[in-house]
Amino acid sequence: MILHRYFAYRFLKTFGGVLGIFVLILVFLDLVEQLRRFGNTPATFADIVGLTLLNVPQGIYAILPLIMIIATIALFLGLARSSEMVVTRAAGRSAVRALMSPVLMAFMIGVLGVAVINPIVASTSREFEERSNSFKGQDRVLTLGSTGLWLRQGDDESQTVIRAETANLDGTRLQNVTFLRFTDDGLPVERIAAKTAVLTNGAWSLSNVKIWPLATSLTPESNAITQDSYDISSTLTADQIRDSFGTPSSIPIWDLPAFIERLKTAGFSAQRHQVWLQMELAMPIFLVAMVMIGASFTVRHQRGGRTGMMVLFAIMLSFGTYFLRNFAQILGENGQLPAALAAWAPPLAAIGLALSFLLHREDG
Numbered sequence: 001m002i003l004h005r006y007f008a009y010r011f012l013k014t015f016g017g018v019l020g021i022f023v024l025i026l027v028f029l030d031l032v033e034q035l036r037r038f039g040n041t042p043a044t045f046a047d048i049v050g051l052t053l054l055n056v057p058q059g060i061y062a063i064l065p066l067i068m069i070i071a072t073i074a075l076f077l078g079l080a081r082s083s084e085m086v087v088t089r090a091a092g093r094s095a096v097r098a099l100m101s102p103v104l105m106a107f108m109i110g111v112l113g114v115a116v117i118n119p120i121v122a123s124t125s126r127e128f129e130e131r132s133n134s135f136k137g138q139d140r141v142l143t144l145g146s147t148g149l150w151l152r153q154g155d156d157e158s159q160t161v162i163r164a165e166t167a168n169l170d171g172t173r174l175q176n177v178t179f180l181r182f183t184d185d186g187l188p189v190e191r192i193a194a195k196t197a198v199l200t201n202g203a204w205s206l207s208n209v210k211i212w213p214l215a216t217s218l219t220p221e222s223n224a225i226t227q228d229s230y231d232i233s234s235t236l237t238a239d240q241i242r243d244s245f246g247t248p249s250s251i252p253i254w255d256l257p258a259f260i261e262r263l264k265t266a267g268f269s270a271q272r273h274q275v276w277l278q279m280e281l282a283m284p285i286f287l288v289a290m291v292m293i294g295a296s297f298t299v300r301h302q303r304g305g306r307t308g309m310m311v312l313f314a315i316m317l318s319f320g321t322y323f324l325r326n327f328a329q330i331l332g333e334n335g336q337l338p339a340a341l342a343a344w345a346p347p348l349a350a351i352g353l354a355l356s357f358l359l360h361r362e363d364g
Helices: 002-036 044-063 064-081 084-090 099-136 238-243 257-268 269-279 284-299 305-333 337-362
Strands: 142-147 148-154 157-167 172-182 189-200 203-213 226-233
Touching: 002 044, 002 064, 002 099, 002 305, 044 064, 064 099, 064 284, 064 305, 099 269, 099 284, 157 189, 157 226, 189 226, 269 284, 269 305, 269 337, 284 305, 284 337, 305 337
Parallel strands: none
Antiparallel strands: 142 148, 148 157, 157 172, 172 189, 189 203, 203 226
């Protein structure tokens, strides 16, 4: 038990050191990037520093597997140089048993990352997007709620709020839709209800329409009119509507299942968000795979010039696993693989490969 605690302490210490180095690197790199992006905007230097600090957690969370593999390699190389692994084997402990503590720590870091760090990263990412859009003069045009989906469009003279029960996959065809038009001062002008609304080039094309004037009458129902079709000018595009969803990483994992249900109810495809949810749930297993890959090449006592070669093999295999995971994610988002298979197959396959290689090196 004492030996396991010692290995766990060494692993956490090494992981913390590598994490701190990457945080400093990302802060400086992201600061330069934000200065380039917002140098011609009204944002001050303090605003840019704030944007950098909001964006860095997302970058760190994205490269967490890379940090894990580097920390694992550094740990076992240090143990090999000090001959601590030799002493451990002489005491009757196999490399597989010595690996239990780092594996457990990696799994706990993964669980902590998914349960705690993921919501923090989602919050900072969402705040980063909102501040970035405000500096660029852009606003989010779509909001998805329990009562349906809401859109907003407007110009300098008027604003229009749009609510629909359902939509097609790209949000350009709405069902059971209501348009509320307001003046620039926030006073209601008219209410328009339609069975369907289709976004065309520069306008919404409505069918089965009923219009209530709100500005000129105290009894809008008495002056309401119905039409078979009606057009409302619009500055929205299909790309703007799609981009308003943001990325799945900007939604906390605890809220993601409910958001997926709202997407399905509104008629949008939730495949991308389902894959992301499964990828996040598989994160602890993927970090375990990174530890096992790094340990399988560096856990033995290194001799001569083989150290560099073993480290290179470990890094190449870990990067290959990371690439395979991202490739499977793309296939899952495109619907070519089930979400669970795309998320769980790469880390489980990597664990099996690393374990077989480790057992082969240990037992011949």
